[in-house]
Amino acid sequence: xxxxxxxxxxxxxxxxxxxxxxxxxxxxxxxxxxxxxxxxxxxxxxxxxxxxxxxxxxxxxxxxxxxxxxxxxxxxxxxxxxxxxxxxxxxxxxxxxxxxxxxxxxxxxxxxxxxxxxxxxxxxxxxxxxxxxxxxxxxxxxxxxxxxxxxxxxxxxxxxxxxxxxxxxxxxxxxxxxxxxxxxxxxxxxxxxxxxxxxxxxxxxxxxxxxxxxxxxxxxxxxxxxxxxxxxxxxxxxxxxxxxxxxxxxxxxxxxxxxxxx
Amino acid sequence: xxxxxxxxxxxxxxxxxxxxxxxxxxxxxxxxxxxxxxxxxxxxxxxxxxxxxxxxxxxxxxxxxxxxxxxxxxxxxxxxxxxxxxxxxxxxxxxxxxxxxxxxxxxxxxxxxxxxxxxxxxxxxxxxxxxxxxxxxxxxxxxxxxxxxxxxxxxxxxxxxxxxxxxxxxxxxxxxxxxxxxxxxxxxxxxxxxxxxxxxxxxxxxxxxxxxxxxxxxxxxxxxxxxxxxxxxxxxxxxxxxxxxxxxxxxxxxxxxxxxxxxxxxxxxxxxxxxx
Numbered sequence: 019x020x021x022x023x024x025x026x027x028x029x030x031x032x033x034x035x036x037x038x039x040x041x042x043x044x045x046x047x048x049x050x051x052x053x054x055x056x057x058x059x060x061x062x063x064x065x066x067x068x069x070x071x072x073x074x075x076x077x078x079x080x081x082x083x084x085x086x087x088x089x090x091x092x093x094x095x096x097x098x099x100x101x102x103x104x105x106x107x108x109x110x111x112x113x114x115x116x117x118x119x120x121x122x123x124x125x126x127x128x129x130x131x132x133x134x135x136x137x138x139x140x141x142x143x144x145x146x147x148x149x150x151x152x153x154x155x156x157x158x159x160x161x162x163x164x165x166x167x168x169x170x171x172x173x174x175x176x177x178x179x180x181x182x183x184x185x186x187x188x189x190x191x192x193x194x195x196x197x198x199x200x201x202x203x204x205x206x207x208x209x210x211x212x213x214x215x216x217x218x219x220x221x222x223x224x225x226x227x228x229x230x231x232x233x234x235x236x237x238x239x240x241x242x243x244x245x246x247x248x249x250x251x252x253x254x255x256x257x258x259x260x261x262x263x264x265x266x267x268x269x270x271x272x273x274x275x276x277x278x279x280x
Numbered sequence: 281x282x283x284x285x286x287x288x289x290x291x292x293x294x295x296x297x298x299x300x301x302x303x304x305x306x307x308x309x310x311x312x313x314x315x316x317x318x319x320x321x322x323x324x325x326x327x328x329x330x331x332x333x334x335x336x337x338x339x340x341x342x343x344x345x346x347x348x349x350x351x352x353x354x355x356x357x358x359x360x361x362x363x364x365x366x367x368x369x370x371x372x373x374x375x376x377x378x379x380x381x382x383x384x385x386x387x388x389x390x391x392x393x394x395x396x397x398x399x400x401x402x403x404x405x406x407x408x409x410x411x412x413x414x415x416x417x418x419x420x421x422x423x424x425x426x427x428x429x430x431x432x433x434x435x436x437x438x439x440x441x442x443x444x445x446x447x448x449x450x451x452x453x454x455x456x457x458x459x460x461x462x463x464x465x466x467x468x469x470x471x472x473x474x475x476x477x478x479x480x481x482x483x484x485x486x487x488x489x490x491x492x493x494x495x496x497x498x499x500x501x502x503x504x505x506x507x508x509x510x511x512x513x514x515x516x517x518x519x520x521x522x523x524x525x526x527x528x529x530x531x532x533x534x535x536x537x538x539x540x541x542x543x544x545x546x547x548x549x550x551x552x553x554x555x556x
Binding site: 043051107121126259262 | 283284286287288294298299300301302303309357359361366379380381382383386388389392393394395397398401432436437486491493494495496497500501515518524528531535542
């Protein structure tokens with residue numbers, strides 16, 4: 019039986035490996051080219067870090083990076099607080115599907131739709147665009163991810179500790195701070211990390227809600243990429259890939275840790 | 281009651297103001313006239329909707345649907361066997377394989393698109409390879425094929441994940457029963473595995489097809505602006521033409537496609553749930 023199954027599935031290996039080759043070859047080429055001594059981005063001239071050095075001197079990239087970090091930190095804090103509270107509330111009290119649907123919507127909705135919605139909204143309330151308008155926009159979808167991750171953690175959490183705490187006379191606030199939060203901590207941290215990477219890499223919504231004078235890093239990259247391939251972009255791309263990979267793997271470890279603890 | 285207000289109040293309020301109200305605004309703009317210098321004139325009209333069937337825009341819609349469909353089918357073709365294989369891996373390798381699929385998705389989307397410019401450029405890796413093989417250079421970049429490659433690259437992980445969780449959940453006994461009753465593997469696949477994983481297939485299709493329709497960066501960077509897709513059209517209505525009502529109608533039609541596919545998905549899940 020088992021041998022039979024294995025024999026029948028041998029050909030599946032081809033598309034399986036093809037998927038991984040397809041996903042990683044383009045990234046690998048960019049990373050490799052970023053260490054290329056040659057000015058032409060297409061022929062290998064030996065190992066070099068010169069493009070990373072040049073990157074540090076690029077004023078526009080530095081400004082974009084600072085703007086991105088401000089937005090990412092702000093929206094991560096905001097979406098983590100709002101998202102965690104919302105997840106706890108949804109797990110405990112919610113019976114309406116409206117709140118439920120609203121909290122997951124930003125994750126399903128195409129980014130372009132959210133972007134024009136916010137653009138139109140900011141115009142309607144006559145809010146000037148700037149870093150704050152991007153920060154709010156990123157909080158909307160960051161929250162969806164934090165809520166989802168924390169809710170998943172809550173769904174297999176043991177509630178007997180909270181009940182015990184309440185029975186022993188602790189106030190709801192004490193119970194929340196001393197029991198609920200520590201149990202949820204790994205999930206909250208994982209959610210926060212995801213919200214952070216999402217914000218750092220987000221382009222479409224930022225493109226619509228940022229002021230032209232305060233572009234985020236992806237907007238700077240967009241204008242660079244439109245003018246073609248440069249070794250500098252390869253270097254920047256490699257650094258961004260390294261950051262995203264590290265954070266996502268950390269978040270993955272975090273949730274696995276939380277699963278192990280529960 | 282207090283707990284409910286304290287926990288859900290802030291987040292819910294935030295979502296009402298910055299999600300529900302903006303979407304309601306877009307929805308309401310679909311029936312108003314555009315102002316002469318952009319903005320909105322509050323007179324109702326059906327004009328924005330009838331413009332959708334203007335041959336000029338219909339071409340864009342049909343072309344986008346074509347490219348998004350090709351992308352979705354290719355994604356399905358690659359992702360289904362991949363997800364199937366992952367579901368049968370030992371637990372330890374399963375996690376590794378899944379993380380490896382998801383990882384590129386969490387990296388900068390522009391960078392991933394840019395990687396394809398590097399690959400497909402006339403001096404790029406693919407063309408150098410072709411030349412070395414004596415096949416000569418091909419115009420790879422700035423074509424529909426390049427757009428499909430970029431879209432597939434951007435959204436393939438979103439096809440693998442729902443397929444994986446649908447296949448993973450299947451009871452292996454059903455496959456065994458089918459085999460024991462004399463069905464060949466292909467027959468088992470078509471009459472047992474595929475129908476039961478249909479909800480996952482449809483979820484994956486939603487995740488690939490809808491954002492492919494709404495993407496404006498890939499058609500611009502990899503298509504070189506030769507192909508205008510619905511996403512480009514929406515962007516232009518809001519940032520260039522300043523025709524917000526028509527842009528809203530276009531956005532609404534993307535949401536319409538999304539909702540339709542979600543209904544199909546819910547229907548398939550219910551059916552599978554009842555059969556099982």
